[in-house]
Amino acid sequence: MTQPLRHLVLILGDQLDELASALQDFDPQRDAIWMAEVAEESTHVWSAKQRTTVFLSAMRHFADHLRACGYPVFYSRLDDADNTGTLAGEIARTLRQVTPCALVMTAPGDWRVLQSLRSVARDHQLPLDVRDDTHFFSTVRDFARHAEGRKQLRLEFFYRELRQRTGILMDEGKPVGGQWNFDAENRGSFGRQGPVAVPPPTRFAPDTITQEVIALVNVRFATHPGSVASFGWPVTRPQALQVLQEFIAQRLPQFGQYQDAMWEGEVWLYHSHVSCALNLKLLNPREVVAAAEAAYRDGSAPLEAVEGFIRQILGWREFVRGIYWTQMPDYLQRNAMAAHAPLPDFYWTGDTEMACLRDAITQTLQHGYAHHIQRLMVTGLYALLTGVSPQQLHEWYLAVYVDAVEWVELPNTLGMSQYADGGVMASKPYIASGKYIDRMSNHCKGCRFDPALDAGPDACPFTAHYWAYLRRHEAVLAKNPRMGMQLKNLQRRLV
Numbered sequence: 001m002t003q004p005l006r007h008l009v010l011i012l013g014d015q016l017d018e019l020a021s022a023l024q025d026f027d028p029q030r031d032a033i034w035m036a037e038v039a040e041e042s043t044h045v046w047s048a049k050q051r052t053t054v055f056l057s058a059m060r061h062f063a064d065h066l067r068a069c070g071y072p073v074f075y076s077r078l079d080d081a082d083n084t085g086t087l088a089g090e091i092a093r094t095l096r097q098v099t100p101c102a103l104v105m106t107a108p109g110d111w112r113v114l115q116s117l118r119s120v121a122r123d124h125q126l127p128l129d130v131r132d133d134t135h136f137f138s139t140v141r142d143f144a145r146h147a148e149g150r151k152q153l154r155l156e157f158f159y160r161e162l163r164q165r166t167g168i169l170m171d172e173g174k175p176v177g178g179q180w181n182f183d184a185e186n187r188g189s190f191g192r193q194g195p196v197a198v199p200p201p202t203r204f205a206p207d208t209i210t211q212e213v214i215a216l217v218n219v220r221f222a223t224h225p226g227s228v229a230s231f232g233w234p235v236t237r238p239q240a241l242q243v244l245q246e247f248i249a250q251r252l253p254q255f256g257q258y259q260d261a262m263w264e265g266e267v268w269l270y271h272s273h274v275s276c277a278l279n280l281k282l283l284n285p286r287e288v289v290a291a292a293e294a295a296y297r298d299g300s301a302p303l304e305a306v307e308g309f310i311r312q313i314l315g316w317r318e319f320v321r322g323i324y325w326t327q328m329p330d331y332l333q334r335n336a337m338a339a340h341a342p343l344p345d346f347y348w349t350g351d352t353e354m355a356c357l358r359d360a361i362t363q364t365l366q367h368g369y370a371h372h373i374q375r376l377m378v379t380g381l382y383a384l385l386t387g388v389s390p391q392q393l394h395e396w397y398l399a400v401y402v403d404a405v406e407w408v409e410l411p412n413t414l415g416m417s418q419y420a421d422g423g424v425m426a427s428k429p430y431i432a433s434g435k436y437i438d439r440m441s442n443h444c445k446g447c448r449f450d451p452a453l454d455a456g457p458d459a460c461p462f463t464a465h466y467w468a469y470l471r472r473h474e475a476v477l478a479k480n481p482r483m484g485m486q487l488k489n490l491q492r493r494l495v
């Protein structure tokens, strides 16, 4: 005999929020929660050990918290003897124990997962109630309305709309400080002396649950990329709040100025390291943005740093989600620049003579983290210039970062970094020569290549490929007015 239920509420690994819409009307007498660790989520891309560990540990902590609050939870562990390895299989296993009138869930982040759960519900002839994800400031419908009738989508306009609607960093209907954007002040490098006295990052020694997960991951996914030796990510809400508070107090004032800067061996710099906690929904973007705005209002952080930080969350994070959900599923296959080269093997090892790539990839495999400019202007740029398949690169980014979930990773990789969507996400390809990396870091000082050279044995591969890329795509890029200066420089070289 199976037990009757009103709702079986499905909670996925990136929905660890007690205030989620799926739990709004939860009644512990009539409803139950379902959560499952499944191998499929670590193998559909070759998920790195750090990434799998953060998901499984945060899920186990969240399930324990729910149980302690009196919620009935059906929880499948990866090491359960009869775990089927798929979300569909684990729901079927639970449905042999309970008979709900409906399945309820908050809208998942990934298109693939939504399709799979819809088909599970159909197969079991159960209604599936998919509720809006209220974690975000905007809905996908808001974004679709914004996009309607526009020839081009640009972050700046969507961001301004959200600033106006929410009143964030606004005074009497006007942007605080009289301008929307402080990008020009946010492009500093460290200068010769390098970063001085950067506060140490907020990291956590693995507790018993995390240690168990680490042991499991090291056995089950022994051949997967990276190492968990240094694992220190927040896996509970109190830990995530601590990361946020220490960022606001210690790093935010310098965040803007050094947002784009890199330095050999310096992993954490002045970034917030909250993307993983945000994407697992341990943190709400409203509290993150409110904490940053409060720091400006009470005089503890300058406006350019605060606006630069809020733009990433209220702007880019909402914008990429809108792009993802309005462009999928075709988006996944886009390849506007016809790039088909395989991903170089060294992306999985860091074993390359190019110092900038070696540093970015090594820290990625060690910690599951690299900051935005390392992703965009080092690993992303090299792949773009050398014509790597955007689909292969997408699988790499989705595998190696602790914050990687498809709705945010895919538009960043395929759109912003590779221009493979032909300009939906970015107004032009983000291309530069090795001189950009030289300006923003000290990597070139210790590299066997010379960023100023584009030919010969010491030529920097970035610089050589930069000119080759412009030549290869000149006809297409010439239609883009924002490429005028770079193409003029190319012409000068040819005469």
Ligand SMILES: Cc1cc2nc3c(=O)[nH]c(=O)nc-3n(C[C@H](O)[C@H](O)[C@H](O)COP(=O)(O)OP(=O)(O)OC[C@H]3O[C@@H](n4cnc5c(N)ncnc54)[C@H](O)[C@@H]3O)c2cc1C
Pocket: 270, 271, 272, 273, 274, 275, 276, 278, 279, 309, 312, 313, 316, 317, 318, 320, 370, 371, 372, 373, 375, 376, 380, 397, 398, 401, 403, 404, 405, 408, 409, 410, 412, 413, 416, 417
């Ligand atoms: C090729 C590529 C792939 C990326 N993949 C991911 C991914 O899988 N998951 C992910 O969360 N971010 C991704 N990003 C965006 C960005 O690099 C990370 O959010 C950021 O580096 C995370 O570190 P942090 O928390 O210290 O961020 P900070 O630099 O402190 O920024 C603050 C927050 O702003 C948000 N943010 C910043 N930039 C972006 C952006 N471009 N898009 C969306 N949100 C943004 C993040 O939530 C981040 O935590 C990617 C960027 C590129 C270029």
Ligand code: SF4
Pocket: 354, 355, 356, 357, 433, 434, 435, 437, 438, 443, 444, 445, 447, 448, 449, 450, 451, 460, 461, 462, 463
């Ligand atoms: S010289 Fe070129 S390859 Fe070497 S660190 Fe600089 S940009 Fe990277």
